Each structure stands twice: as C-alpha cells, then as structure tokens.
Amino acid sequence: MMRYLMPLAIFMVLAVFLLVGLTLNPRQVPSPLIDKPAPKFQLNQLHEPEKIMSSDDNLGKVWMLNVWASWCVACRDEHPLLVQLANSGIIPIYGLNYKDERNTALQWLKRYGDPYAISIVDIDGKVGIDYGVYGVPETYVIDKKGIIRHKQIGPVTVDSLEKTILPLIKELQNQA
C-alpha cells in the first residue's frame, strides 16, 4: 500500500506547489518602499511649468500619487476610475507625468479628463527611479506623515479599489 501511496503523496505536494505558483503574478514585485517615507521631490507642474510642487506640500493629508504617461496604454484603462475617484472627493490624486512630452500630456488630459489635483513632470524619470517605478501605471497611497502605505503596480481596478485601496484610505484618514 505504502509503495503506491508515497509517490501519490509526493505528486500531490508538487502539484499544490505548482498550482500556487500559477496564481502568482511575477510582475508584482513587492516594493521595499512600503511603510517607508515617500522619496522627496521638487518638480515643475504640468499645467503651470513655472510653478514647483514639493512632496512636503502634502504632509498632513492622505494622498495618492499616480504615475502616468500619454504613451502608456494601460493608463487609459484605469483613467475613468481615477476621474470618478477624484470627483467623489474622497482623496486628492496627484499625477506624476512620467517621461512624457508636455503638449501630448496636456492633450491627453483634455481628451480623457483630468483627475489630478496637480500633475508634476518627471521628464527624465529620475523621481520614477526613486519611487521604484518600473511599469506605468503605478499608484501609491501616502499617509499624513508622508509614509508610503500601498503601491498598486499596473492599472487600478474596481476590485483593487474596493478591496484594498478605499478601506486603507479610510483607515489612514482616521489616524491622527
């Protein structure tokens, strides 16, 4: 009996491991920046290039940083959701316009709607490197003390909003 059960048991263990492996997404690399202070930046704004926005301006409130670009196809997928979220007034969204061209970026916002309180321009992707950006769109939830609490890699979906992001925002907003 053991003779037949043992290989079966080993096979089952292997199968379970492989099955779990199938459900993992190799693109979701856990960010080491979670629960660390959001990297500081001082960048020119997209709409008013002469103005500068600093990451410190947002201390004291919970905010979202959404990395986007007009050349990014997946950004279009999540965009209606971001517009909706911005309109709800739950949380201010700031846009990091990543390695883009100013005019096309402005046109893109005109065409698809502008959910951003302010968009800032990261022309050479330097701030992107600081934030560990490797696949646009990416979205960060940053708390009142300027700590990164969540990173969404790839487009924000209804599912990720309802299950993770919105409850987290609520929790963070209730913190002192």
Place this chain on the structure above:
Amino acid sequence: MICQFGNVVRVIVFSLALFLVSPLNAWAKEAIPVAEDPEIEKRMLALTVDLRCLVCQNESIADSRAEFSNDIRREIREQIKANKTDKEIVQFLVDRYGDFVLYNPPMKPTTILLWFGPVILFMVGLGSLVVYLRRRRLQIEDVALSPEQINEAEALLNEDKKGKNV
C-alpha cells in the same frame, strides 16, 4: 539586344545587393557605444550583468534594451562619475526595487531555504537511499539449495555443454 539585357540584369542584381547590404550598414553604425569614458562603461557593465531588468524579467540590465534598463544604466553611470562605490550603487537600487533586482540573492532568513534547500534535499535523498539499501540487504536471506536442486542444476548445466559439443 542580348548584351543589353545582360546589363539590365547586372544592374538589378547590383542594386539588390546594395539594398540588402545597406540596412546592415545602418545597424552597424547604431551599435557604436555611446559612452564617452570606457572605464566607467566597464564598471557599469560589470555591475549590470548581475542586475535584473524588472520590465523584461529574464534579462539582465546589461543585456536589456528596455527603456527601464536604459534609465538604470544612465543612473549607474552618473553615480560612478559621482565616485560612489559599487556597493553603494547596488544598495541604492535594492532600496528602490528590492532584492528582486539582484540575480544573486543575499543570505537572509527568508532565503535560507533557497540557499540550503538543494543541499537538504540531497541529504534526504542520500539518507533514504542508505536506509533502503540496508533494509534490502537484511531482507535477502541466503537460502541453501537442497541436494535434489543441486543435481537438477548440474544436469541442466551438463545438458548445455553437450548441446554445444554437438
């Protein structure tokens, strides 16, 4: 006429050859290294062969032509120019992208299984082989043949010899 026709063919073949060769030429031009300082380039390459491109995950940053890798290579060049040590540069990237950028995972509590798993598996395999062989040796008993069986065996052997003689 025939002579002219031959000329036309020659011209066509020649321009075809030109057409085929010229794009190769253009590519060759593009491949000229852009770095101004070969020393920096050498250090940058040595560092990036062991770093993973996060966009195209099975390529190193040295090999990859992805925009992401271009940016990281540029960043590393700048940091080398700023006299950062290799260790500092790697740490800079790990702080931002995690251990996943390293093709050589560091020894940490979470990676102990990764480092020692193969050795442990090998020991388990070796151990079970030894146990199995010992048990089998105990199970096999020497059974003495009865006189009849010996006779029978000799008869069979003799028969074989006779067969060969014939």
